[in-house]
Amino acid sequence: MNSERGQSTSEQTMNHDLLLGLPEIDSEHRALFAQLDRLIGKPQSHSVAEPFSEILSQLGRQIDAHFVSEESLLKACDMPPEELAEHMSAHEEILEQYTRLNLDLMAGKAIGQQSILKMVRGWIVDHVHQYDSRIRQYVSLSEEQ
């Protein structure tokens, strides 16, 4: 039984427990989740239909910029070096998958929207759950004097 609470009609809306308490990162994450929603084509996203491929390329730029800002934060917090390296290689893997996807699409390979969406969910939703949510503990540690 899922009672809907107010504004949360979107499938991918970021849960509260995914907030890191870091305004810049949280708002970038929110924007990425919103972009995923747009890709899924939820009614609340955009009234004018943007082509899937256009949204996908916006998303690529967004992810790129987000990783740059997140990584500079990661390097500044007290994250153990092995975990930092693991997190950064997860980012690299996502960017590689994104590039590969684009090359495949450009080569005219038939890739269904559902499998693209599955991939994008992995980059955004799964990554934030698995990796980004762990940033919290190190940031609060480094901010506690």
Ligand SMILES: [Fe+2]
């Ligand atoms: Fe992130």
Ligand SMILES: [Fe+2]
């Ligand atoms: Fe990350």
